[in-house]
Amino acid sequence: MTAHKHAQEPATSVVVEKGEFWTANAIFFIAMHIIGLAAFWIKPPSTLPRATLLMLPLLWQAAVFGITVGYHRLWSHRAFRAGTPVRVALAFCGAMGFQGSIKVRCLRHRLHHRFTDDPVHDPYAVTRGMFFAHMGWIFWKPSYPRMSSIGREDLDRDPIVRFQHKYYVPIALFSGLIFPTLLGALWGDALGMYLYGGVVVRVIVWHCTFIVNSFAHWNGLQPYSDEVTARGNMLLAMLTGGEGNHNFVPRTRTTRHAFPHDFRAGLRIDEWDPSKWLLLFLHRFGLVWGLRRAREADISWAVKDMRRREEAKAQGLDPDEVCNGSDTDEGEQTEWNARAPGRCLLVIDGYVVDATKFMGDHPGGASLIRNYAVRDADKKLPSGQERDVPIGDWREATWAYHGGLNNHSRAATRRLRQLRIARFDDGPRS
Numbered sequence: 001m002t003a004h005k006h007a008q009e010p011a012t013s014v015v016v017e018k019g020e021f022w023t024a025n026a027i028f029f030i031a032m033h034i035i036g037l038a039a040f041w042i043k044p045p046s047t048l049p050r051a052t053l054l055m056l057p058l059l060w061q062a063a064v065f066g067i068t069v070g071y072h073r074l075w076s077h078r079a080f081r082a083g084t085p086v087r088v089a090l091a092f093c094g095a096m097g098f099q100g101s102i103k104v105r106c107l108r109h110r111l112h113h114r115f116t117d118d119p120v121h122d123p124y125a126v127t128r129g130m131f132f133a134h135m136g137w138i139f140w141k142p143s144y145p146r147m148s149s150i151g152r153e154d155l156d157r158d159p160i161v162r163f164q165h166k167y168y169v170p171i172a173l174f175s176g177l178i179f180p181t182l183l184g185a186l187w188g189d190a191l192g193m194y195l196y197g198g199v200v201v202r203v204i205v206w207h208c209t210f211i212v213n214s215f216a217h218w219n220g221l222q223p224y225s226d227e228v229t230a231r232g233n234m235l236l237a238m239l240t241g242g243e244g245n246h247n248f249v250p251r252t253r254t255t256r257h258a259f260p261h262d263f264r265a266g267l268r269i270d271e272w273d274p275s276k277w278l279l280l281f282l283h284r285f286g287l288v289w290g291l292r293r294a295r296e297a298d299i300s301w302a303v304k305d306m307r308r309r310e311e312a313k314a315q316g317l318d319p320d321e322v323c324n325g326s327d328t329d330e331g332e333q334t335e336w337n338a339r340a341p342g343r344c345l346l347v348i349d350g351y352v353v354d355a356t357k358f359m360g361d362h363p364g365g366a367s368l369i370r371n372y373a374v375r376d377a378d379k380k381l382p383s384g385q386e387r388d389v390p391i392g393d394w395r396e397a398t399w400a401y402h403g404g405l406n407n408h409s410r411a412a413t414r415r416l417r418q419l420r421i422a423r424f425d426d427g428p429r430s
């Protein structure tokens with residue numbers, strides 16, 4: 001697979017009204033940076049004992065895994081399943097990242113996936129400028145008008161998520177600052193471990209995570225999809241436990257942003273993804289299971305589609321015109337019965353779509369699909385009564401599919417076409 005670098009214009013900055021200045025957040029964030037810098041003067045790194053120096057990368061990696069494996073792949077995207085011991089460890093390590101509770105961070109992240117680059121609804125939209133996407137968003141109290149459309153049942157069901165949310169502040173302060181200090185006390189360097197293992201590592205973890213939202217949406221490569229600003233880059237991947245492969249990572253537009261529910265952020269041997277390696281290791285010992293992978297057919301289609309677009313661009317042609325309709329696979333037309341119980345049918349673009357087998361794969365969650373499904377298709381009516389709508393009550397899902405709730409990707413639209421089972425006579429063709 002060849003990945004071509006894009007010579008794209010940076011996204012234009014958009015002026016969006018900011019909310020109220022978040023003083024407490026700002027003071028804490030800036031104070032951590034000042035103490036982190038002062039550490040180099042109070043206790044220069046050359047004076048640190050070897051045990052402290054060895055512990056720093058481990059503490060950094062623990063927090064990064066807490067965010068990438070726990071907050072991101074497990075709780076935000078349900079890319080795998082894990083038992084209580086692993087979830088407790090990930091909730092503890094994730095709190096070390098100082099990025100809010102699992103619940104808060106995951107809901108915000110789901111918004112980012114659903115409204116990527118939307119200057120109003122993407123919490124860290126790069127279209128509002130690099131600084132805003134990186135850390136500017138921290139300084140303003142957010143309102144998130146579309147938050148109610150984001151699924152949260154899975155988070156509310158998990159007792160570990162509920163506990164961590166309720167006691168987030170003490171857990172974060174303990175895991176991120178007190179725990180490293182206590183460790184340091186074991187070898188007589190409580191101050192060094194507080195300053196470096198606590199404050200400095202916290203600041204570094206922040207920026208390593210934030211570059212996924214800023215630089216990973218700005219530079220790098222787009223082997224899987226060019227529909228959003230999400231990009232991949234080896235250096236970013238190394239700093240971010242693999243998440244820098246951001247073009248693949250979480251989002252249906254084609255896997256991280258292209259295939260978000262996949263437990264991997266990088267597929268190829270040269271794509272650095274230690275979070276994936278950790279998951280494969282835990283899987284070997286039965287500590288995690290149900291590792292989800294995007295369908296091979298979807299990935300290879302996405303790669304081919306990007307290649308076709310590159311070639312079209314190189315020839316000075318409009319990639320949309322060249323690629324649209326190049327994939328006419330509409331799926332097998334099979335006989336079906338709308339009244340068959342247990343089916344999950346949707347109406348999108350004038351077509352009836354059978355999402356029954358797809359629900360578990362839907363990156364936005366099955367409940368979202370169910371909200372738009374045809375209801376009571378199998379309910380018996382009293383004899384002599386006719387239905388107004390032949391297949392039951394239904395909410396038109398076209399609006400939700402085309403940007404109302406999520407702007408779906410080309411790969412998603414291709415999959416949708418394969419799930420079509422019937423067309424309304426008066427329905428528009430797409």
Ligand SMILES: [Zn+2]
Nearest residue numbers: 212213230257
């Ligand atoms: Zn992103």
Ligand SMILES: [Zn+2]
Nearest residue numbers: 076113250260
């Ligand atoms: Zn994600």
